[in-house]
Structures are given as structure tokens and as C-alpha cells.
Amino acid sequence: MSKLYLLLTALLGGSGVILGAFGAHGLRGKVAENLLEAYKTGVHYQLIHALALFGVVLLMQQWGERTSLLAAGALFALGVLFFSGSLYGLTFGGPRWLGPVTPLGGLLMIGGWVALFIAALNIAK
Template sequence: MTKFYLFLAALLGGSGVILGAFGAHGLRGRVAENLLEAYKTGVLYQMLHTLALFGVVLLMQHWGEKTSLVAAGALFAVGVLLFSGSLYGLTFGGPRWLGPVTPLGGLAMIGGWAALCIAALRLGE
């Protein structure tokens, strides 16, 4: 999983930079301001949780592929997909049902942080 999570962190990080640049230069004046703000929030959370996923990779290198670390990485990745992905979709006129998907992504991200807390508490076991 370590190698996969490292690949995923690199993919999410690179695509986050591309999406951020596109939002800054390609969307201004083309979408409503509230949608542009939602898009920026999606990029911000994508990048923050990409760094968190990279941190999980580093911890896995040191502690091994503990279940709680594997869970944290999976939840961070799913959270980015659901949270940021739904905001990107809404920005580009996607279906309204994407709106309720956003908080599910947020819950997955919170779950990732909770799993990381569990990993910390189990350190040394």
C-alpha cells in the first residue's frame, strides 16, 4: 500500500496544482463567484489532504503498514474524491445531487484524521 499511496499522493498533488492554476486563470469571469469560491475550497482541501496522505506514506515507511495507517490513507483519498470532486463537478454544472456528496467527503476526511489518531495512540504496541 505504501507505494500505491505514494503514487496517489503524487497524482493528487500534481492534479491539484493543475486544477488550482486552471481555476485561477481559466474560470475567473466564466463561473459565478460563489462557484469559484467552492472550486478554490476543493483545491485547498485536495492539496491539504494530499500532504496528509504523503505523511501517511512516511509513517508507513517508519512504522509499517499498520491497519490504522492504511485506513487513514484510504479515507483521505476517498475524502478528496468525494469532497473536492463534488465541488469541481458543481462548478462545471454537474447534477444537483453532487451537493450532498460534499459533506460525505468531509466525513471521510475526518475519519482519516481519526484513524491517524488511533495510529498515534497505538504507537509502540
């Protein structure tokens, strides 16, 4: 599973840079300022959680694929998909039902941090 998470790390990190550059150079003046800010927020959280997922991979290499680490990685990846993905969709005129998906993604990311906290407690034993 750590290989899958490492692949996801590379995908999220690389696409985050691409999406950030596109937002900075391709969207300015083409979408409303509030949508551009939402888009930037999506990129920001995507890149942060790509690094968090990389941290999970490193911890798995050290301590094995513990359930709490597996959960943290899955929650980070799903959180980015829901949170950042919904913001990207809204920026490009996606359906309004994407709005409530954003906080769900945020909750998934928070869950990832909680799972990482639990992993730390268990590993420290």
C-alpha cells in the same frame, strides 16, 4: 500499499496544482463567484490531504502498514474524491445530487484524521 499511497499523493498533489492554476486563470469571469469559491475550496482541501497522505506514507515506512494507517490513507484519498470531486462537478454544472456528496467527503476526511490519531496512540505504545 505505501507505493499506491505514494502514487496517489503525487497524483493528488500534481493535479491539485494544475486545477488551482486552471481555476485562477481559466475560470475567473466564466463561472459565478460562489462556484469559483467552492472550486477553490476543493483545490485547497485536495492539496492539504495530498500532504496528509504523504505523511501516512512516511509513517508506513517507519512503522509498517498498520491497519489504522491504511485506513487513514484510504479515508483521505476517498475524502478528496468525494469532497473536492463533488465541488469540481458542481462548478462545471454537474447534477444537483453532487451537493450532498460534499459533506460525505468531509466526513471521510475527518475519519482519516481520526484513524491517524488512533495510529499515533498505537505507535506510541
